[in-house]
Amino acid sequence: MSRSHNFSPGPAVLPEAVLRQTQEALWELNGCGQGLLETSHRGAAFADVMERATGRLRRLLRLSDDQEVLFLHGGARTQFYQIPMNLLRGGRATYLETGTWSRQAAEEARRYGTVDVGFSSADSRYDRVPEQGAWGPLPKGTTYLHYTSNNTVAGTEYAYVPDVEGASLMCDMSSNLLSRQVDGSRFDLLYAGAQKNLGPAGVTMVVLRKGLLERCDTNLPMMCRYDVHVKKGSMYNTPCTFGIYVIERVCAWLEELGGLDVIDARNQAQADLIYGVMDASDFWQGRAAKRSRSRMNATFSTGDAALDTACVAAATAEGLLGLKGHSSMGGLRASMYNAQNDEAVQALASFMKHFEATHG
């Protein structure tokens, strides 16, 4: 068997050029005489990787000088508690509840203060994100507003950055980071588990504004303290060096491709193709409200659970992998992160049309 078309929701497809470079680095990292997994995180070879990774992310996200880039352990879920543990401290915060992940982030925050749910689409099975400003004026004393910019399970996405006044803006950008032009300098804290658009599972990028550090609780376990990680340049302990290397290579691939404008157009075209098949059909039913559709995760169904299952099996048999919907949602889900290639998406579109023709 060879590499199939990969629609996994994450860990997800990566650029093949990056895989080839990573294979070489495993044996020897940039001529340093040691393999990527075997060289000290404090040595010159890895310091160079770290510096380039940070620089590329700063450029791509258009960060300002008052923002820090960290590479931490633990996945986005660790940020669910690390943010309120450091910054809520008995105060209040607004969470926009648009799916599984944002709901669980809010649940963790409740341990550390008051959570106001500024918006929830739970009643419609998270089929939509709010319109800009739908959360209204934030309650007095709100520390921050937290949202999830793309919802992998339901297949919805914000096409805008929330306008927030008088509070910090925080975002879990795990599943659409670097997939479109976003002004990263607007965020006081944004984070992303790497395993969608950035690299492998096991490393999380955190961007935070330096001013927040003064508000962080310093009476916490060292590994939980943002100020410690900033002071130590993400090397308070041994970071996930492998993951940081892959992130650097993915960002290099993105910059060489032409940057976010190019990937933005490509992601839009791929999404248009799949949603186009749905919209031209009475057979395929999209899960998400049209204006909230995710370009990263298209969720859909035949409307018949047994037929959905048969459809996933038929797709798998044709080398289209990872299309099963999340267990809480059912149906199908096609994940099309940055590294998804046009050939795979075209193959999926053809498959969908053919499946409809033979089962519709």
Add this chain to the structure above:
Amino acid sequence: MSRSHNFSPGPAVLPEAVLRQTQEALWELNGCGQGLLETSHRGAAFADVMERATGRLRRLLRLSDDQEVLFLHGGARTQFYQIPMNLLRGGRATYLETGTWSRQAAEEARRYGTVDVGFSSADSRYDRVPEQGAWGPLPKGTTYLHYTSNNTVAGTEYAYVPDVEGASLMCDMSSNLLSRQVDGSRFDLLYAGAQKNLGPAGVTMVVLRKGLLERCDTNLPMMCRYDVHVKKGSMYNTPCTFGIYVIERVCAWLEELGGLDVIDARNQAQADLIYGVMDASDFWQGRAAKRSRSRMNATFSTGDAALDTACVAAATAEGLLGLKGHSSMGGLRASMYNAQNDEAVQALASFMKHFEATHG
């Protein structure tokens, strides 16, 4: 440049056969049509990796049925707080202080209860570990005794497992796990960051006795709860799949080599060679008390800081990398974890003799 002799203290040298297998898996994992970094942690291909990794560790560590194996994020330092956060809960615990890591583990524990220092070699710059039982009877009500079985910075190691009565036994085994025969069933909790003997940085193995789970605080952030990770089979969130794959391959390499008896003898022979050069010389000064010498990290000095620096530079020029001692200790350190090869150690022994002959 090609691969040099690698004496890095961690991340550290890995078996070349494992690197070759990992290169292949990056492109496609065991014929599943997806690369190792790109396949779902919940899919069949990775489930197989996880099951084999767990099985191999259970065999190598001789675990009993009442012990669980977890793969968590965050490095050993996360365990420094996760253990007392879950299990100390205002009670008391004894920590044996034999170096930087055990001291910092105790510092984190003080947030959650009373710490009794059962032994400390701080006054002699951590040049030794205690004799068996030196900590005396544990204070009444002691929850657990915690120790660090090998101290990478000072270069000391316990050649025995502490006898503990009436309290749980907990061990940070990051830097000598699987380097010798140890009856893993004696430990109520043992943990190891992977980047010494197991694999890459970014994943931590935790073994814990099921009975402990009933005593864990359940009012903690989900990612901090051992019971959650046990219930979800280390998949409460996306684990560091890459790291787990490499651990599985390293354990396979170890089993194919003949298991712990074979690696034990090899590690002893390598350590004997380096300590033999020191002991036959008035020029080289070993850092550690002889009975406490680590087989994983040999620390030594010429007794002259400038000459030590020149020695590290000369070694580097000859392709012997990673010999600089920890910044807190100075001097030199030769790390010889399981994957260290005899050729490298022989080259180091020759270099040491030659350096003495030309600088002694």
